[in-house]
Amino acid sequence: MIKLDMVTKVYPDGTEAVKNVSFEIGQGELCVLLGPSGCGKTTTMKMINRLIPITGGTIYIDGVDTAKMDENALRRDIGYAIQQIGLFPNMTVGRNIETVPELKGWPENKRRQRGEELLKLMGMDSGEFIGKYPRELSGGQSQRVGVARALGGDPPILLMDEPFGAIDPITRVRLQDEFLKIQQTLKKTIIFVTHDIYEAIKLGDRIALMKEGELVQYDTPADLLYNPKNEFVENFVGADRALKGLQLIRVKDVVKASPPTVKSGEKTEIVRERMERAGINWLAVVNGDGNFLGGVGKADLGKGDSVGDVMSPSAETATANTVLNEVFSLMLSHGLDNLPIVDKDNRLQGVISFDTIRKALVELTQRGKTG
Amino acid sequence: MLDAWQYLIAHPEKLAGWTLEHLWIIFVAIVIAVVLGVVIGVYISGRGKEHVADTILYLAEVAMTIPSMAIFGLLMLLLSSVGLKAIGFLPAVIALIIYGQLPILRNTYTALQGVDPAMIEAGRGMGMTEKQLLFKVRLPLAISVIMAGVRNAIVLIIGIAAIAAMIGAGGLGVPIFRGLRNARLDLIILGGVSVSILALLVDNFMGWVEWWVTPRGLKER
Structure with missing residues (x-):
């Protein structure tokens, strides 16, 4: 479980990027941080794995203050996937996925096994892809490998910063569907950043809607749509919220x-x-x-x-x-x-x-x- | 031209000796220059070192503009004042190291700075230490550009090393200066052409090295 308690980020120049944000993410839940650009959602996420140092408040993981943990050990237990993917072009797909297992010092056969397992999970043929280099992959394949790499060390927590943001809409929908299916079996605790309300409704168990560094509403997608707290939420979800709600129901x-x-x-x-x-x-x-x-x-x-x-x-x-x-x-x-x-x-x-x-x-x- | 050829036929061992001397000076100078240039380049490409980087790169640029004759002269003065051997191998190597710095330093710095921030972010986010990030990600991605700088530096100092003969360092500058003093065109041509051929050969060799050190995932072919 992740708990944010009065989390604040003030930059040296005085900009308040995140203001007193408090909320909890339950075990196995997918929490979407949603909001317009500049609302502090990415900053909030990056304070969880301390890529951005926190300036006020506390973040607890399973009751432990993350500020007291070793920075690198903390990050090795938190999967991290970003929009730009950032696969290492000098390494094969296999070695990319094995990055965290390698950092954690797993034996080679266990690493290899993990790589093959994750490729299979992503619906990719491990024999075909494990030895390929990132430049030989399509955009969708790269994204899959990026997610596989984030899962490499079998972390209980996953941070995802618009991981499907940079791909064509058709592939994006497919990846979202696949990802949901994977999450149903893996049950990771996930913090997912997006500015796309459709993606948030589709993927989130809960949505934290942010505005100018503040948390406006933290609720289930249905409540965000049909029980908006104020005008900002109402406008953000849009006049067609009834139609958006259709995304919440499956056949x-x-x-x-x-x-x-x-x-x-x-x-x-x-x-x-x-x-x-x-x-x-x-x-x-x-x-x-x-x-x-x-x-x-x-x-x-x-x-x-x-x-x-x-x-x-x-x-x-x-x-x-x-x-x-x-x-x-x-x-x-x-x-x-x-x-x-x-x-x-x-x-x-x-x-x-x-x-x-x-x-x-x-x-x-x-x-x-x-x- | 013909005379130079006849001289070469008559005294192949002399040319071989000068060439070896030349290569030895270059080799010692470039090894030290690479170590120095890469270490400084890595250091100034670190976070929050932008001002240091500007200063150091500027100094390296200034050093390049000093005429080689002046550098040799300055070094002779400097070395003799601290009681070291002021002519021959030592000042020659030091001067070549100075000349070789800029291309290596600049390429190392630019290449490390040019590494896609997304990769740095991904590496850091997965829990790599700064050292792991450097050796697993940043240097492998920068290596081909760094090697291009080394290649530039070598070709550059092969030419400058010829002038080092003037301060008694030996090498292919010897026949050139001897020819100048004695109005022997054949010696000048022999030395000059040899330096050029050597530079071309080494350049080609370094091109191959550059390709060879490039990680497979980044190779063009």
């Missing part, structure tokens, strides 16, 4: 029951009857193994004899882990009323509709207001 949270389906071989006449009886006008089409094939609307049924002839094969699907704002966006951009949810083998898991999204959002907003 698996709202889609439960297995959906009604039809097989591609069924006769359209029978299907029409079923639709009329159930009062629906769209059904997902599957094959005998439950694999998703497409969708069929009531209006199309007249165009042929079997469902397979009239269905429209759909390329757009989501998984149980997709966040609702992506689902919503997919539905809007492809003009769909229903989006099928499939697993990794393309088996149909459920169907999500606009109505499901609306209900989920109402529930979330209510929770914020009452909580």
Whole structure:
């Protein structure tokens, strides 16, 4: 657990970068430091591993005052990843990842094993990448190696300064998703700095919103969105906060029951009857193994004899882990009323509709207001 | 030209002797100059040393502008006043060390300063001590630029070392000065051409060394 108690940073020229900031980060939690540039979020983070010396207050890690620890020993137990990545170009990917294990004096085979393990965790083939040099990597690969290096010494705490800031939006989203998945198994205590509200909502268990060196609100993403403390928070989260909240909900949270389906071989006449009886006008089409094939609307049924002839094969699907704002966006951009949810083998898991999204959002907003 | 060739055919052992003498002076001077230049360069590239760095680099630049004749003269005076041997090998080596300082010092300093701050920050953030940071990160990243400075310095002092013959240090300056005194064009050409060839060969060799010391991850090819 990390505890900041009245933490202050005043530079020699009198600038107050951080003013009396106090908050606690629980074990295994991902805390996002969020705010506009110059708000002191990076300074706050760097005071935790003492890259920036603290000028007032105390930072405790598991109850121990960090100012009393050996600076380098402290840093070797805190993983550190930065936006510029800073991979050492003179070292291979493997040696980069082994930096902290080497500093800690681990034996060589244990270091090597750790390097391979972490590359695998990052979804990279260790045989292919371990001997490569940083300049042979793409931007996304470099970022992954940067995170792997931060995890090198198996630190309980991780500091991340906009680690996904310098890459293209598509890769960034993918890295965020991967990172969330990794964090679910690793359960590190993470301090994550960003100025991107979407990233903060997506990744954070808690968000510390800062402004001009002060902590304005420290809350869960839902509370920050629907229970803003003041006008600054309200403006910062934006007028579209309801939409942003969609990021907090995943498909698996709202889609439960297995959906009604039809097989591609069924006769359209029978299907029409079923639709009329159930009062629906769209059904997902599957094959005998439950694999998703497409969708069929009531209006199309007249165009042929079997469902397979009239269905429209759909390329757009989501998984149980997709966040609702992506689902919503997919539905809007492809003009769909229903989006099928499939697993990794393309088996149909459920169907999500606009109505499901609306209900989920109402529930979330209510929770914020009452909580 | 032909005369110089005939002289070389007649007395190859003389040319070999002068060349070896020349190389020996250069070698001793450059080894000391590199150690000195890199150590000072590392020191002045440390945090909060900007003013020291400016002063030292300025001094090195001034030293470069003093004519070599004057340096040899000054050194003779200085050395004899402290009771050391004022002519020959010692003043020659000292003068060459002084001339070799600027390229080595400047390149070491610039290269260390030019290391991407993100790497320094990453290294420090992972708990490297300043010494580990220097040997694991900063020097490996700076080494090729430092070697380019060493290469410059060597080529520079190979030429200046010829003048050291004037104060009795020997080397390829000997035939040049002898030729000047006796109006022997063949000796002047022999000495001059030899210095040039030596400089070219050493330059090429150093180019290879430069490539060889560059860490693999930074090599162009």
